[in-house]
Amino acid sequence: MSIELNHTIVHVKDRWAAARDVGEVLGLPEAGAYGPFAELKLDNGASLDFMDTEGEIHGQHYAFLVSEEEFDLILGRLRDDGRQWWADPFKRQPQEINHGDGGRGLYWEGPDGHWLEILTRPYGSGS
Known part of the structure:
Protein backbone atom coordinates (compact mmCIF):
# COMPACT_ATOMS: atom_id res chain seq x y z
CA MET A 1 0.00 0.00 0.00
CA SER A 2 1.17 3.50 -0.80
CA ILE A 3 0.11 6.50 1.23
CA GLU A 4 0.29 9.93 -0.37
CA LEU A 5 -1.06 13.35 0.50
CA ASN A 6 -4.00 14.06 -1.81
CA HIS A 7 -5.03 17.58 -0.79
CA THR A 8 -5.02 20.07 2.03
CA ILE A 9 -7.36 22.96 2.75
CA VAL A 10 -5.76 26.40 2.96
CA HIS A 11 -7.91 28.89 4.90
CA VAL A 12 -7.74 32.41 3.42
CA LYS A 13 -9.76 35.62 3.19
CA ASP A 14 -10.10 35.47 -0.63
CA ARG A 15 -9.67 32.00 -2.14
CA TRP A 16 -9.26 33.19 -5.74
CA ALA A 17 -6.73 35.91 -4.94
CA ALA A 18 -4.72 33.54 -2.71
CA ALA A 19 -4.73 30.70 -5.25
CA ARG A 20 -3.70 33.13 -7.99
CA ASP A 21 -0.88 34.55 -5.84
CA VAL A 22 0.60 31.16 -4.93
CA GLY A 23 0.04 29.74 -8.41
CA GLU A 24 1.75 32.67 -10.12
CA VAL A 25 4.82 32.50 -7.89
CA LEU A 26 5.12 28.74 -8.35
CA GLY A 27 4.38 28.93 -12.09
CA LEU A 28 1.33 26.67 -11.92
CA PRO A 29 -1.78 26.77 -14.11
CA GLU A 30 -4.70 28.83 -12.87
CA ALA A 31 -6.78 27.31 -10.07
CA GLY A 32 -10.11 25.73 -10.89
CA ALA A 33 -13.38 25.64 -9.00
CA TYR A 34 -14.12 22.55 -6.97
CA GLY A 35 -17.11 22.98 -4.68
CA PRO A 36 -16.37 25.86 -2.30
CA PHE A 37 -12.65 25.73 -3.13
CA ALA A 38 -10.21 27.32 -5.54
CA GLU A 39 -8.23 24.17 -6.28
CA LEU A 40 -4.57 24.65 -7.20
CA LYS A 41 -3.25 21.38 -8.59
CA LEU A 42 0.35 20.40 -8.00
CA ASP A 43 2.39 18.25 -10.38
CA ASN A 44 2.38 15.21 -8.08
CA GLY A 45 -1.43 14.95 -8.09
CA ALA A 46 -1.93 16.67 -4.73
CA SER A 47 -3.78 19.97 -4.49
CA LEU A 48 -4.05 23.04 -2.33
CA ASP A 49 -7.75 23.75 -1.84
CA PHE A 50 -8.13 27.42 -0.93
CA MET A 51 -11.25 28.14 1.11
CA ASP A 52 -12.72 31.48 2.14
CA THR A 53 -12.70 31.79 5.91
CA GLU A 54 -14.12 34.44 8.21
CA GLY A 55 -12.41 35.36 11.43
CA GLU A 56 -8.82 34.81 12.45
CA ILE A 57 -6.61 32.73 10.19
CA HIS A 58 -3.70 30.87 11.71
CA GLY A 59 -0.81 30.79 9.26
CA GLN A 60 0.40 27.38 8.22
CA HIS A 61 3.61 26.20 6.56
CA TYR A 62 3.60 24.73 3.05
CA ALA A 63 6.83 23.41 1.54
CA PHE A 64 7.27 22.55 -2.14
CA LEU A 65 9.97 20.28 -3.55
CA VAL A 66 11.12 21.79 -6.85
CA SER A 67 13.82 21.14 -9.43
CA GLU A 68 16.90 23.36 -9.69
CA GLU A 69 15.43 24.97 -12.83
CA GLU A 70 12.07 25.59 -11.12
CA PHE A 71 13.88 27.09 -8.12
CA ASP A 72 15.58 29.62 -10.40
CA LEU A 73 12.27 30.51 -12.08
CA PRO A 89 12.08 30.47 8.71
CA PHE A 90 13.07 32.95 11.44
CA LYS A 91 13.66 35.83 8.97
CA ARG A 92 17.28 36.25 10.03
CA GLN A 93 18.72 35.98 6.51
CA PRO A 94 16.74 38.25 4.18
CA GLN A 95 17.19 37.99 0.40
CA GLU A 96 19.40 34.91 0.83
CA ILE A 97 18.94 31.23 0.07
CA ASN A 98 20.00 28.24 2.14
CA HIS A 99 21.93 25.16 1.00
CA GLY A 100 20.44 22.49 3.25
CA ASP A 101 21.23 18.89 2.34
CA GLY A 102 23.29 20.07 -0.64
CA GLY A 103 20.35 21.77 -2.33
CA ARG A 104 18.81 25.21 -2.20
CA GLY A 105 15.85 26.56 -0.27
CA LEU A 106 14.05 29.74 0.65
CA TYR A 107 10.94 30.99 2.46
CA TRP A 108 8.46 33.77 1.71
CA GLU A 109 5.23 35.03 3.22
CA GLY A 110 2.19 33.95 1.28
CA PRO A 111 -1.42 35.06 1.50
CA ASP A 112 -3.01 35.56 4.92
CA GLY A 113 0.16 34.85 6.89
CA HIS A 114 0.93 31.42 5.44
CA TRP A 115 4.63 30.64 5.30
CA LEU A 116 5.74 29.13 1.98
CA GLU A 117 8.98 27.32 1.22
CA ILE A 118 10.69 25.89 -1.83
CA LEU A 119 13.55 23.42 -1.60
CA THR A 120 15.47 21.39 -4.15
CA ARG A 121 16.46 18.53 -1.84
CA PRO A 122 14.24 16.92 0.80
CA TYR A 123 15.31 17.39 4.40
CA GLY A 124 17.55 14.56 5.54
CA SER A 125 18.58 13.58 2.00
CA GLY A 126 22.25 14.35 2.69
CA SER A 127 24.72 16.39 0.72
Missing part, protein backbone atom coordinates in the same frame (compact mmCIF):
# COMPACT_ATOMS: atom_id res chain seq x y z
CA ILE A 74 10.44 30.93 -8.76
CA LEU A 75 13.28 33.01 -7.30
CA GLY A 76 13.14 35.16 -10.43
CA ARG A 77 9.41 35.73 -10.01
CA LEU A 78 9.89 36.71 -6.35
CA ARG A 79 12.60 39.17 -7.39
CA ASP A 80 10.55 40.55 -10.30
CA ASP A 81 7.57 41.09 -7.98
CA GLY A 82 9.76 42.93 -5.44
CA ARG A 83 8.96 40.38 -2.76
CA GLN A 84 11.08 39.55 0.21
CA TRP A 85 12.33 36.05 0.94
CA TRP A 86 14.59 34.52 3.56
CA ALA A 87 17.04 31.65 3.79
CA ASP A 88 15.53 30.66 7.14
